[in-house]
Amino acid sequence: MTPGRMEAFSDGVIAILITVMVLGLRVPDGAQWSSLRDTVPTLLNYALSFVYLGIYWNNHHHMLQTVHSINGAALWANLHLLFWLSLFPVTTEWTSASHFAEVPVAVYGIVLLAAALAYYLLQTVIIRHQQPDSLLARAIGSDFKGKASPLFYILGIALAFVNPWIGVALYVAVACMWLVPDRRVERTLASSESASESMSESN
Amino acid sequence: MTPGRMEAFSDGVIAILITVMVLGLRVPDGAQWSSLRDTVPTLLNYALSFVYLGIYWNNHHHMLQTVHSINGAALWANLHLLFWLSLFPVTTEWTSASHFAEVPVAVYGIVLLAAALAYYLLQTVIIRHQQPDSLLARAIGSDFKGKASPLFYILGIALAFVNPWIGVALYVAVACMWLVPDRRVERTLASSESASESMSESN
Amino acid sequence: MTPGRMEAFSDGVIAILITVMVLGLRVPDGAQWSSLRDTVPTLLNYALSFVYLGIYWNNHHHMLQTVHSINGAALWANLHLLFWLSLFPVTTEWTSASHFAEVPVAVYGIVLLAAALAYYLLQTVIIRHQQPDSLLARAIGSDFKGKASPLFYILGIALAFVNPWIGVALYVAVACMWLVPDRRVERTLASSESASESMSESN
């Protein structure tokens, strides 16, 4: 199976999740500048979740660039990832509605953690389906970011009970770490393409 | 006609249905762990409907892998299937809101049943449009799962009036039965590809 | 420009409109069979709008099958059509909420009429961009259905003030007329393909 329809479906779901979160943005009461004050934390929280969904879409996109065939297990691993992503709007809204209380911030982190593990699982399922020394496996390499993120999330969940803003700060830190585009795949792809071009030229 | 746009449209509708269900997930009242208690059955119900929509997407995807041409009747059979799938969010929310009362659980099953019959109809319309001994017809074979599911649903609908949880258990059982990816199509496709490759090699 | 992205965008919007209408389906109050009674007219109204959106998607799909190049005017004519289609969920909900009162049924018809005219405009813009004796122009021919529908809608709008159910009956009649798949395009396409095949064979 080619990954085309899986990509299209994931794009659809992530696109909708990003916009469903918009429905959680309430129209401010009143029509003064001061009416916006209550909206600011909600908006920043929305922006954070938007960035997270953007990161997942981006990495998903990069990962599948190198993959030309998937199996049924990958379809389910992908749906499993989408399930956790689909909970982002609710946890985002709960965090905002509770004005960043301890439990909602921790639950926000738990869903982030579950999504990260689901992504890792999907990546593993796809790599296992490839040849041993596949492009994707080489591109990912030691996967420092993928392994560090869950630790940050766990730390964030725990420290949310000390002060929720420490939790939020750690979630923001992980987002920043990922915002740097994943050049590993681009670089490996580029070098592999130039390699295959020189091969086809020599033919 | 090629099935490309029908696939894209179905992907879109199913992707949206999966995420529209998220809107049925209410933000918990309060910000304590205990506030989550009421959310748990709703969440499990959401997960069940998510899995069902995932199964339909997955099987739809597998089915159309083998099909290179469709007719107008297939477009309408497909829209008919999407109509029943589009009722999943409402029946899911009704089931949750009523705390799994008898009638809502039965109605949930009736919509599952209607979707299963609509899928069967779509499959039949598509097969009839293919050559008699098409890949899809061979891949589906006796279609045990497709024929057993409606019986389970009918049983679930009836037993929901004895105890709604028996109904729910039967719906979960059908979902588990389908969760095993449909290897028939993958296997038949693989064998047919190797056959056609050996044919083209011998040419 | 190829019509690929215009198709994809239209598919997206129509898929979302079909599912946004689901949000208008309220969860019934209570958990008895009788709670469903109030839902039945809403559900039938939803089904009618679903069928209408299905018809538009279907005809849109057939129309663009024959078209390999579009211009900027077609993009805007298409957005104009999508604008009127996007009002279907609101008029559907208003009709249901008012229990099929005169004005809402008439407004429902006005939006149907506007969408029909917008479709006609799009078709005209696309045909004008093709060669004089294009496949699409021949496939559409005298376009009886396209010209009859607006008359039915106008009649329905007017008679809604006598009795709203006459209006509804006329809207249902138009939907039934279109439900028959548009074989003109399929037939013309088929004959053109066999013609071009025999041409390429003779080359």
Added chain:
Amino acid sequence: MTPGRMEAFSDGVIAILITVMVLGLRVPDGAQWSSLRDTVPTLLNYALSFVYLGIYWNNHHHMLQTVHSINGAALWANLHLLFWLSLFPVTTEWTSASHFAEVPVAVYGIVLLAAALAYYLLQTVIIRHQQPDSLLARAIGSDFKGKASPLFYILGIALAFVNPWIGVALYVAVACMWLVPDRRVERTLASSESASESMSESN
């Protein structure tokens, strides 16, 4: 990387935003013609935002026609644009709900301005990734409209505090300016195609 999936994702998000705005259209109270009176400004406001999203989709479509390769920075610049577009439904609803009060009209303009700057940024990132004298760079040329729009928005934001309707009038003016399809790209594309055709013919 090819821009295919970025296009598909953007199409998805814009399609959803256009339809999410529909959810802001409330069903009128009552079932008289007079019940529609309150809906008219909301509807016109909806139409304006619909046209704006249509313009962005249209220009996005035209811009990417000429581009065959993008980098990671373009993916993020694109997500940044989508973020600002995703705020259109809320600002639209706030403007309507406040009956076009000063601050909401100004905020509506600020989000329009931010989206325009984000589009300009995306365009710059994409052009920088192309060859110096790329088709896109030539097609855009001096980019009069792209540079004039932010000035109009700033004027509109400022004058909204004199009278909100002046602000609205300026936003409508910018929309009208863009409604004229961007023939620069079409023309440059057409001339480039005929050039490359004559080149390939001479080969």
